[in-house]
Amino acid sequence: MPMQAQEIEALLKQSFPDARITITDMAGDGNHFAAEVIDESFRGLNRVQQQRAVYAALKGKMDGANGDLHALALTTKVPD
Template sequence: MPMSAQEIEDLLRESFPNADIQVSGDDGVHMSAMVVDESFRGKNRVQQQRAVYAAMKGKMDGANGELHALALTTRAPD
């Protein structure tokens, strides 16, 4: 079952309550998200993206995942 942008944002907000989060895409299977959060400061891009994927709580796991692809942009605030 596809995921709405709001469902994705809600999941991310649980792990990143103070982040600037923008989710886009309209098919519910191939989406994109920008997450800007202070917790990313000092972490490399791979570490940041792993934290976001962990926040998805298995929704992207394997062939049975609800979300097939999530293009990510992550960074600490300026």
């Protein structure tokens, strides 16, 4: 079942409550999203570590064929 952008944002807000999060449905199909997550907790982490933290926050929603979320183009940043 496709996810809604609001569901993705809510999951991410649980792990990153102070983050600025932007979710975009890239294809309008509820399966291909882009997410930008800007959070202070990323400071000192390399990009792979930042992205792993975001994927962990999605709590299995991207787990292969059984996941609710098919594709996520992810951008992570530290606030300026």
